Each structure stands twice: as C-alpha cells, then as structure tokens.
Amino acid sequence: MVTDKHYAALDQVLELAVLINDDMTRSLAQDGLTVSRTHLLWELRRRGPSTQRDLADALKVSARTVTGLVDGLEATGFVTRQPHPTDRRATLVTFTERGVRTVEEMERGQQEFARLLFAEMPEERLDCFSEALGEILIRLREASRLTDPRGGDQ
Amino acid sequence: MVTDKHYAALDQVLELAVLINDDMTRSLAQDGLTVSRTHLLWELRRRGPSTQRDLADALKVSARTVTGLVDGLEATGFVTRQPHPTDRRATLVTFTERGVRTVEEMERGQQEFARLLFAEMPEERLDCFSEALGEILIRLREASRLTDPRGGDQ
C-alpha cells in the first residue's frame, strides 16, 4: 500500500532534488564555471593529476566530452595539460594555481551549505534523517544499478 | 560548527539529488519523451488546457523554450495546439488521447517509485524523515529565493 504520507514524502524528495540542482547550477555560474566543469574539478581534486581517459571513466562520460570540458577549463586557466611522463599518447590534466584556489573556495562554499541545511537541527533529528536517507539511498542505488544501461556496478 | 555528521548528511543529500535526477532521466527516455517535455506534460495535467505563455511561467522557462517543447510533443502526438477561443494571439495546448494515457502511466510509475523508496520503512522513521526534510526544504527555499535571479517568490 502506498499512503498519502508516502506521496507527501516523495514530493518532498523530488523538491529537494530540484532545489539542490538549482542551487548547484546557480552558485557556480562565475568565472566561466559550469556544473560539468565543476564536476571535473572535484574529480581532479579527489584523484590528483589524471589522464582524460581516467576522468572520463570517473565522471561516466565519453572521452570526447572530457576533451571539451578540459578545453574550457584550460581556456579559463583552471587546469593545464601536461604530457604524460611515460605514455606519449596520454595527457595529464593538472590544476593551475588558480584552479587550486577555486576548488578551495568551493569547499568553503560546501561547508557553508552544510551549515545552512543542518546547523539548526537537533542532533537526534539529524541522526534519524540520516538513517532514513541511508535506507532510501540503498534502494535507489539498487534500482539504479538494475536499470542503468551503463551498468553502474563498477 | 559544522561536524562530520553534517558533512555525511550533506553527501547523502547530494547523492540523493543525483540519483533522483538520473532516475527521472532514464525512466522517461521512451517515446521521444525527455525530462523537460515530461515536466510540461505534468504541468499541463495539473492546469488543464493552457496557453504556452502560462506554461512558460509555470515552468519558469522562456516562451521560446515552450514553443520548442510543444513542437516536440505535438510531433510525437502527446498534445495538440488549439486556437484560443477569445484571444486570437494565443494557442491552447491540450492533451491528445495518447497524451492522457501516457500521463496516467507516469502516475502509476510514480506510485511505484514511492513504494520503492518508502514501503519498507516503519511509519515512525518516515515521520521523522519527513519532518527533518521539511525543515531542510524551508531553509533551501529561503536560500533559493534570496539568490535566484528570477526572484522565485511568485
């Protein structure tokens, strides 16, 4: 049985997804940054200097798309392409000074965002929320794994 | 203070947004339907026959964009354009038979989705989740209202 409560909760979840998305889009529209380019920067931060191939795999995007994103990020001075030390086919994407600074700013922005969402929430409620959300994510990941044509089982 | 718990919860929320988005994109890629076209269908369902202007406002999108979406939906036979009875500048977008059937199917899909996410969850936890999410949405809407250049205060 699906009750009204379930529907109400679903509506909340959908609204959350939309608002989070909007927020991301909006907050990054400076300095020629876009959502996708920002994803790439985050991934680069997580992995350190990487080949475009590795970035493509990590972002679940075609190699061609990464070429375009890196083109953009290079043009605006966030990253540079370096020759790969051992594989002359590959290039290493690395941060510039400016890129590092920008990512650090984005991290501060995320801290701010966490504060906005949760700072006023009593710990008990946060725990409950987090546990429920954990359950939901498990189900969602499972459903996603089953339907995703890219076969998201890593 | 922002604690590790806050960060963990934020990560969960971000993952939720991504998964929900992916799910929407994937589940609707049939019959020439896309996310935006589907949004328009939902809005049309909610409002009944509407002018493109009204749809543009409701979807917070330019009139030009709605023209394109309606073009697509008309081509695949989900909606038709009818002359407005009193204003000869305007056109009314209305469902075809097929459009109605499709929207009803989508509603069943949403029911299924609610079941997937919440059916196994004890009511207590669902209540707590929903309340916490409500708080969060209030803060998010507020933040969105402040930063949104379109001035989302209706």
Added chain:
DNA sequence: CATAATAGTGAGTCAAGCTCACTATGAGGG
C-alpha cells in the same frame, strides 16, 4: 486611431552529452 503590450515563432548561440572517423602511440605475437 496611434501606440503600447502580449503571444508566439524564426534565427542564432551556448553547454553538454553523443557517435563516427581519424591520428598517434603502445603492446604483443610471429
């Protein structure tokens, strides 16, 4: 009636994804 506002569209731009075809390089098998 002249002017302003509104509804919709054509043309052209941009971001972000895709595929296909291509070059350059690397890795293995005879």
Added chain:
DNA sequence: CCCTCATAGTGAGCTTGACTCACTATTATG
C-alpha cells in the same frame, strides 16, 4: 623486426534544452 590490434585524444557533426534578439499578429489602451 614488423604487423596487427588496442588505447588516448581530437575533429566533425548531431541532439536536447536552455537562452536572446528581432519579428509578426493580435489585443488593449490613452
């Protein structure tokens, strides 16, 4: 050693969905 195949990256060109600007047709108003 060389021939073949795989891999890394890119050029060209397509799609969707957003945008703006300029335009037509119509309505509303001073």
